[in-house]
Amino acid sequence: MRPVSPDLLAELTRPAVIPAVAVCLGPLGVESPRWDWRQLAAEPGPAGPHDAVELRGGVLLRARLTADGAIATQRLSDPLTAPVGAWTTWTVLQPAGSADPTGPLLLTSRSDQGRARLFWVEAAGRTIRWQETADGLTWSPAGTVASFAAPARVVGLAGDDRAGADLLIIGLDGGGADPDDGLWACAWTGGGWGAPVAEGVMRAGLSGLAAGAQGSGLLVLLADRGPAGEARLVLQTVGPGPAWGTPRSLRQAAPESGRIFGGLQVRPPTTAFPRYLYGFVERSEAAARPFLAVTPVADWLTEVVPLADAAPVGERVIRWSGPGEVWLRLSARRVWLSQAGLPLELSRRVWALASHLPRQRAERLDLWLDDRDGALTAERVPLGAQVSLGLGYHLPGGTVIVWQPPWWVVEREPVMGRPGRVLRLRCTGPWGWLERYRAADTVQVPGLTAGEWLQRCWWRVCGQVVSGRLHPALDRVIPDLAVLPGEDWAGLARRLCQAAGVTLRFATRSDLPDGLGLAAVEAGVVDLQAGPVAAFGAAGQPRLRRARWRRQGGRATHVVVWGAAGLADAADWESLRALGRRIAQTTIDRQVSGTAVQERAAREVLSLAPPAGWVEVLPHPGLEVGDSVAITDSLAGLSQAPFLIEAITVRYERWGPLRFVQRLDLRRPVVTGEEG
Incomplete structure (x- = not known):
């Protein structure tokens, strides 16, 4: 049961109450940000190597290579207010012939020191050069990081100074003829760049490299080919020293598929966005398709989002630090913006609502909202937006509400009639989303416990990943489990829970003012044999309005x-x-x-077995599906044993004979002990 204040519990026993309903809507997606890209600017010409970073104060700095080997930069003090012409105005930093036009280009920044660094490879492809700036306007003289001998060529540069890592990752590819092929790392020593340190793994077909700050080091994402010729995305870590970690495979494509990965980006979690963000391009003979992926755990790359009209060489995706949820997608020639609106307070617009929460099945919420002013447009109330619903009462000391499980909009329907224009929103909950999510590829990870598999199901709708054990019954390792293409994650979660004899349920954190955000959604497993958490019917308890029961x-x-x-x-x-x-x-x-x-x-x-009865009561906002309740009304004759809640239905009307009512579908716990 969700925490409920004593004052609210006392209100449930009164003959007359004033219901309170809170509804907030946030333009937030499920599992990943709700990206709604619109193009800001475009230039003619091919898309070449390009990078972008954010400087102190929200300044955006971009750099790109031109076809003749020149390096040009661009500085925008505010991406949201910049005119279109500012996005197409570039300043030449290095003249033609200075850089390999097909080679890598890298920008890194460290906002606490107010500086950015630019790295590129000279035309011969073996010497790495760099410059530094404090504001994007004035630059230091160019210096040298490292040089390599033929036949090696520098095909990748990666780094991220946000956490003070001060490391540069270098990818070499000599066509398989050079023992130096693979990854190298250089560390900034305060007075210059140290000698390169090899990973010690010879890598073939290196086609992409990216890194993101994590702790005092870097999380490195690379694309290469494995021993059998398969295309791979591989994770690696580099710490101070530099010290290399142990690589692990993230994604693979069979050799016969003809696919290859490139155009990489990796962004480890931050306080503002506690998720890993991966970007990559999957190339084949037919096409090049860019993807973005968001995950709470570095190794859990199981769902990806394709990008339309994206650059085949990859793009830089930046979450801008300005107000609101603002994302930028940048390539050398085009710029896109995704800006989420502010949360909407809709409580005063609620005409009626009806919600139904069954145990471990798709939930349903219908909201009827007053839209006589036409303000609830598709832009302000979009499909996929998150809805928080709070139920409670107006008490003498103030209004008290309890946040219910989260919802997301899946259907909107404007309706004309009495009392005017009404917007009906159909929403689904976490189980509904898990039924919609289907695996695109086979997911098979040996050595995971049932609890770890269950978390792989629920993280798609939940900001919570538990590091310890979930439940003793979920500690068993499942060696051969595989999720096949087309299989939904709700079915897997139900099978895992059934095998362990537990129930998975979701909740919204009660300490949040609006109940919105992915971090607001919590998940947990409960044992259904717990004792009753509430009682209905007797004196001093919430009374029964109606009840119906059958034995079968x-x-x-x-x-x-x-x-x-x-x-x-x-x-x-x-x-x-x-x-x-x-x-x-x-x-x-x-x-x-x-x-x-x-x-x-x-x-x-x-x-x-199906529920054998139901009771209608004044809504108890703390009750959850799977809770145990006692029915103590003597007329009902149901006081012999507690009941388990199989489903909860709530109806509310601003005006009507039953303004606020809750129906609990019940069943008796099965008695399975020894007979007698």
Whole structure:
């Protein structure tokens, strides 16, 4: 149950109450930012090597290579107010012939020191040069970082000074004929660049390199070819020294696919955006398709977002530090902007609402909003926007609300009629989104526990990743689990929970003023056999408005689960006595190991019987699906044992005979102990 204040609990026992409904809408996406790109500027000509960084005070600095080997820079003090002409005005920093026109170009910045560094490769492709600026207007004389002998060529440069790493990563490719092929790192010593230090891994077909500040070092993303010729995206870490870490594969493409990766970008989490951001271009003989990917864990690159009209050499995506949620997409010739609007307070516009939350199934929320002024346009209330819903009451000491699980808009429908123009929003919750998300490729990670797999399901709708154990029943390792293309993540989450005998549920953090943001969404697993958290019906308790109950046998009265530890079973003794016969069900799951875990799985199968009744009460905003409640009204005759909440339905109307009502679909916990 969600935390509820004593004053609010006392209000539930009063004969007359004043309901309070809070609704806020934020233009925030699920899993990743809700990018809505619009083009700001475009120039004719091919897109070549290019980079961009943000300086102190929100200044944007860009650099690009031209076809004749010149380097040009651009400085904009405010990207949001810059005129179109400013995006197409460049200043030549290095003349023609200074740089390899096809070679890498890198900009790094460190805002606390108010400086940026520019790196490029001379025309011969073996000497790395650099310059420094404090404001993007005046630059230091060019210096040399390092030089390499033939046949090696510098094909990649990467670095990020935001965390003070002061490291430069260099990628060499001599066509497979040079033992120096691979990665090298140079560290800034205060007076100059130190000697390059090799990773010690010979890499073939190096086609991309990027790095992002992480701690006191760098997280490096590289594209190369593996021993069998497969195209790979690989992660590596570099610490002070420089000291190299252990590489690990992030994504692969079979040799026969003809694909190759390039145009890389990596951005580790920050306080403002606590997610890893990856960018890469997947090239084939037919096309080059750029992608962006967002993930809470560095190695979990399972979902990607394709970009339309993107540069085939890759782009730089920057989350600008100005007000609001502002993102910039920049290539050498074009610029896009994605700017989210501010959160909307919609509480005063709510005419009515109806929500339905079943256990571990797709949720549904319908909101009817007053739009007589026509202010709720598609731009202000877009599809995919996050909705926070708070339920509570107006108390003598003030209004108290409790945030309900999160919602996202999936359908909008303007309706004309009485009392005027109304906007109906259809929303879905975390389980609804997990049913919509389907794996694009096979996902198979050996050695993960059931709890780690469950987190791989829920992080798509949740800002929370738990480092410790979730539940003892989820500690088992599942060696052969694979998510196949087209399989939805909700189905996997349900199977994992059923095998462990637990329920996964989502919530909104109660300490947030508007309940919005990915970090506001929390997830957790609960054991359904806990004691009651609320009671209805008796004196001093919230009263029942209506109730309906029926007794019926379950789909099965005896369940046997065959797993890695042999068999385990559970019986519904109450149904066995009532029906007088054994209705057997056998489940085979070799991934379930341990007698205790198999018994929990058997009990969970028994619990899948449909709800046998419901009660209508004054809405209790703290109740959650999976909670246990007691029905103590003597007329109902249901006080023998507590009930589990299988679904919660809430209806609210600003005017009407039943302004505020909550329906709880209930079932009895299955008694599975020894008979007698």
